[in-house]
Amino acid sequence: MIPFHELLFFILAALVLVISPGPNMIYLISKSITQGKKSGFISLIGVVCGFLFHIVMVSFGLTAVLFAVPIAYTVLKTVGIIYLLYLAYQAIKPKSKNIFEVDENGSHDSPKKLFSIGFLTSMLNPKVAVFYLSLFPQFIKPEYGSVLIQSLELGVIQVLVSFSVNFLIILTAARVALFFAHNPAWIRVQKWFMASVLTCLAIKMAFSKAK
Incomplete structure (x- = not known):
């Protein structure tokens, strides 16, 4: 088992990761506000x-193989870039819906679709794998026991931190809808800002290199 004082540093690093704006946070805020807390939770x-x-x-060493083969990393990264650009287009396309606008027509994505898009948004981001690969080795040491168990331990902690912070975001995101409801002039600004952020994320990902 990894000593508690070292786990505290890892928890801090995991917290920095989750509060950094990214496609996961954008997606969760969008669904929480437009379709409700239940959709955000799914x-x-x-x-x-x-x-x-x-x-x-990472735990079973497969990610190391992925990044050792340039074409494998390139394929995953390319899919992620295309997906981010698609989300950016959806934000500003003609008659696009404001992501902060509460859906009053009862038109909600199915739980399966909500789960699938959330899963793909997270899975298709190679920066997450890079984070794990660069951070985990700094806390895993043979003298602490099984390397596999230590890796899974760090993974579980990171998931708990991410879940807790994002759950709080889901609970409070709906309040933003009230602001836009009373300030409609900001809707267009919000759409272009969201598209710009997504495009910047895609560009940043495009220039990222395998470790």
Whole structure:
């Protein structure tokens, strides 16, 4: 088992990761506000499962193989970039719906779709795998026991931190809808800002390199 004082540093690093703006946070806020807290929670389960995918890959050494083969990393990264650009287009396309606008027509995505998109949003982000690969080795030491168990331990802690913070975000995101309801002039600004953020994330991902 990893000593508690070292786990505290890891928890701090995991907290920094989750509060950093990214596609996961944007997606969760969007669904929480437009479709309600229940939809946001289902989306969060999908995001968490995406984290679990990366954790399993790292724990069993598969991610190391992925990054050792340039074409494998390139394929995953390309899919992620295309997906982010697609989300950016959806934000500003003609007659697009404001992500902060409460859906009053009862038109909600199915739980399966919410979960699937949340899962893909998390899984198709190679930066998550890079984070795990660069951080886990700093806390895992043979003298602490099984390397596999230590890796899974860190993974579980990261998931718990991410789930807790994002759950709080889901609970408070709906309040933003009230602001836009009373300030409609900001809706267009919000759409272009969201599209810009997503595009910047895609560009940043495009220039990222395998470790």
